[in-house]
Amino acid sequence: MNKNKEQLLNKRYKAEQRFRLYGLSAIFMALLFLTIFIFKIFSTGYSAFQKTWLIVPVTFDAELMMLDQNPSKEDLQDADYYDIALKSMADLDPNANEDQENELKRMVSYFFEKEIKNELLNDPDLIGKTKEVYLTASDDLDQVFKGNYPRDLPEDQRRVSDYQLKIFDQLVANGKVESKFNISFFTNADSREAELAGIASSFMGSIFSILVCLMIAFPVAVLAAIYLEEFAPKNRFTDFIEVNINNLAAVPSIVFGLLGLGVLLAIFQLPRSTPLVGGITLSLMTLPTIIIAARASLKAVPPSIREAALAMGASRMQTTMHHTVPLSMPGTLSGTIIGLAQALGETAPLILIGMVAFVNTIPGSPMDPAASLPVQIYIWAESAERGFVEKVSACIMVLLGFLIIMNLFAQIIRHKFEKKWS
């Protein structure tokens, strides 16, 4: 009998030990996946924050630019920079033939002409002089410099020719290639050219969408939650509403996208591809999340507080507005932020309402066409060019950073403003 008991006890201890082990290994697995994921993103993405520049001597030849003596500002604006730009690239190899000159030109971005122009506009005294100008390297050379380009492929399978590589290597050897922080990734809108593409448009698109979403979803959801929790009678009809709010939270987001397409675009004729429509669509998605969070935190306010207020002669409205709602706000707000964070990462509905369109301008209001960060990831991931690979990861990093900040904010609100009652 006693021995039996001993065995039983041992068994119980062992069961607990096993359970702890399972738990630990589950946590370990989760952390491992997270680490692999983050490592992968960072190792491919970090290089997108660097940009490769070729330092090329440019001679600002007034004649080639078709400039008269003492040109005015407007003259400088209208001058022809193409020839000097072309010439400065061709001069990299004095012996180049026409084909090779063409190849030399393709070593820098399409905008090299503009970069040279800006240089002169900043300093008009450069006319007639030679200056070394920083030109954005083409995305392929950018990848070569970052070591992401397979140089050992046969030439006909590469987008960079042997000749370009040879000149590029010479430039590297002379210290004429430099890597600097990629500001344009944050200030440029999307572009077909990987070296010029940036996230400014999609970032602003995301911000506008989230703001529209917040301004619609938050008041509606909070009012609905307060009414349902504090005022509505408990009967079959309110039960039905409650069940359907929960159902709404489970509806796949693409369905909301179709709704946005069918109602907002087709019936209300709102402008396509805009954060306004995107935000409204996302607010439909966020609404049930906020309602559920707000109701949960209203429920968590102890009934004794309501009774105390009612017994003091406060009306139902006063009880709700003076006590219940303020006490539930931390929970409601952090629920709202979590809902917005979900909306921020949402792609499918935005694709359906046209926010997937190629937008190379930065939106100034929710009525301007824009992309959003997750959609930008989708667009770039679809692009074949090698230069976009690191951009995808970099964009994911920005999106994740955004999400982490929002969740952190939710946590802070929850901890800082949560009231403790006895």
Added chain:
Amino acid sequence: MRKNGVKMIKIKAKDVDVFYGKKQALFNISLDIEENQVTALIGPSGCGKSTFLRCLNRMNDVIDICSVKGEILINDFNINDKSCDVVRLREKIGMVFQKPNPFPKTLYENVSYGPTIHGMAQSKQEMDEIVETSLKKAALWEEVKDRLHEPGTGLSGGQQQRLCIARAISVRPEVILMDEPCSALDPIATAQIEELIDELKKEHTIIIVTHSMAQAARVSQNTGFFHLGQLIEHGSTDKIFKNPDNKKTQDYITGRFG
């Protein structure tokens, strides 16, 4: 209190029935409550004494399935009448609950809440006075006068309950309902509250629900004994405890059941 030798009746309950859905919780309760006296309601758990107490300021309205029938006359006015405004009623009938439930706000805000919503103070100075006198009457002023702007939830249990009493008397109610106000408190805090009740009865009519027969005997002048939703017996505390008419009362008082 007697005027010209006649007991002044503050509250007169006539044939009060209470239902929770289909279940009847109170049967035909008729009870007179004297002005400026402490009336204790005793009885075993679930006997309906708290339910009856909550009828007196219509707190049962909050419970959807609860319905109250019968007449409750306060100052000869039927509070179950449709014309009765619960906000005005609860201004006159304060309540202290079983568990101390201060608002998670400062002490000052706790006490000033009632006067604020009922517009009882014209100026900050007047409000300060109301807060001070209420806290003094609740015998809490000396302990908290230096920390009026700290959260009320930071006090000890007994202090919190006295804060709740201060909050209840801040609107100068005619009647104070107390629902087992000491059941969550230690003996010292209980003694303080009981002392306070004795003091408060000079200005207010007090009805207290209690589990402790000793407490009922100590603080009350009148006692009503509830059992299974019926008011078995009521009368002066002396009589109920020393010479009850009903056998059940006798059994309960002597601890044979409950």
